[in-house]
Amino acid sequence: MRSTLRLALALLAAAPLQAQRVDTSYVVRDFHFATGETLAALRIHYVTLGHPRRDARGAVRNAVLMLHGTVGSGTAMLAPMSPLFAPGEPLDTATHYVILPDGIGHGLSSRPGDGMRMRFPKYDYDDMVLAQRRLLEEGLGVTHLRLILGTSMGCMHAWVWGERYPAFADGLVPLACAPTAIVGRNRMIRKMIIDDIESDPEWKGGEYAAQPRAGLRAGMGGLFIMTSAPLVQQRQAPTRAAADSAMMAYEEQRSRALDANDVIYAFDASRNYDPSALLERVTVPVLAINSADDFVNPPELGLMEKLVPRVRNARFVLIPISEQTRGHGTHSAPAVWRSYLAEFLATLPELQP
Numbered sequence: 001m002r003s004t005l006r007l008a009l010a011l012l013a014a015a016p017l018q019a020q021r022v023d024t025s026y027v028v029r030d031f032h033f034a035t036g037e038t039l040a041a042l043r044i045h046y047v048t049l050g051h052p053r054r055d056a057r058g059a060v061r062n063a064v065l066m067l068h069g070t071v072g073s074g075t076a077m078l079a080p081m082s083p084l085f086a087p088g089e090p091l092d093t094a095t096h097y098v099i100l101p102d103g104i105g106h107g108l109s110s111r112p113g114d115g116m117r118m119r120f121p122k123y124d125y126d127d128m129v130l131a132q133r134r135l136l137e138e139g140l141g142v143t144h145l146r147l148i149l150g151t152s153m154g155c156m157h158a159w160v161w162g163e164r165y166p167a168f169a170d171g172l173v174p175l176a177c178a179p180t181a182i183v184g185r186n187r188m189i190r191k192m193i194i195d196d197i198e199s200d201p202e203w204k205g206g207e208y209a210a211q212p213r214a215g216l217r218a219g220m221g222g223l224f225i226m227t228s229a230p231l232v233q234q235r236q237a238p239t240r241a242a243a244d245s246a247m248m249a250y251e252e253q254r255s256r257a258l259d260a261n262d263v264i265y266a267f268d269a270s271r272n273y274d275p276s277a278l279l280e281r282v283t284v285p286v287l288a289i290n291s292a293d294d295f296v297n298p299p300e301l302g303l304m305e306k307l308v309p310r311v312r313n314a315r316f317v318l319i320p321i322s323e324q325t326r327g328h329g330t331h332s333a334p335a336v337w338r339s340y341l342a343e344f345l346a347t348l349p350e351l352q353p
Helices: 002-019 075-083 127-141 153-164 184-197 201-206 213-227 232-235 242-257 259-269 275-281 303-310 334-348
Strands: 020-034 036-047 062-065 097-101 149-150 173-177 286-291 314-319
Touching: 020 127, 036 075, 036 127, 062 075, 062 127, 062 153, 075 097, 075 334, 097 127, 097 303, 127 153, 127 173, 127 286, 127 314, 153 173, 153 275, 173 334, 201 213, 213 242, 213 259, 275 303, 286 303, 286 334, 303 314, 314 334
Parallel strands: 062 097, 062 149, 149 173, 173 286, 286 314
Antiparallel strands: 020 036, 036 097
8 A cells, every 4th residue: 555655656746747858859050079070960869857937038047957977868867866856856847947968979969879980079078068058058048057967977067167168057066076187097997998898809990780799898897896886786786696696787788778989989088178277267156076985086085175175166075975875876866965955056046936
């Protein structure tokens, strides 16, 4: 009886969300990449929740841009983040217009796997942010954001937004990253993933007829290590058999879901990310959140303590390890950081009715 009631309540809560959902794509014309390469038509897939609210001048005031992680997609964020969109929650879609795009090279946006393969333009994070801006302004008529919230790669995109377009959003919430160059172990694992794929003879310089499965599986092993946390895996795989099974299942599922060239491009896109020299340009309020069990951004590096004080109006929260944290994946566990987000939103300009 209780399980039936819980299901009914869940369906009731989800109904308004589904009714407000738009799932489509926008084609950006004549897109110029930082490398000098161009595409006459760049497709950016996106989902929106809720409805835009305009002020007396016709400008949208309630838009929230949510940005996903490497080899992820905007739609993949919906389930983990859905508690934030419920009635009375920080990003209640009755009052917020939530926009979740797929980055260049990801999801259903234009990507190497569409057919261009390794001839696809070598995009970077600046290109991805520029495409997001053109989607907002040209495709959706949004010239200002209440909030940019990004996870992992999307976290880094939020920092790029803050320095390149400092007045575009009222606030930034970067989750699980640091505003500095990707070096050290972080860079090493990314290169290992790329090398694993490219060293598979079946990759064939990117011109494979079938996915280079061995290289992809090896690369996904590296991704698993990046995003995992010892305490979480100890709980989930308390025996040798469980550990082996979990690892094999992850590699199999991810390697079958992704295109090898897309993965190479996605990890290579971080090659020149480094907003550290321009942090003083970030003038809007920032709430940066990392977790202490994040393998990708371990707190012992002390990066955030050095970098965040250079940002005019920023707060850094390091979430301690607990039963709720999930290593790097804590960025997609709103229950852990929801209260910080709610406090932060309360400091931003009020939404107009």
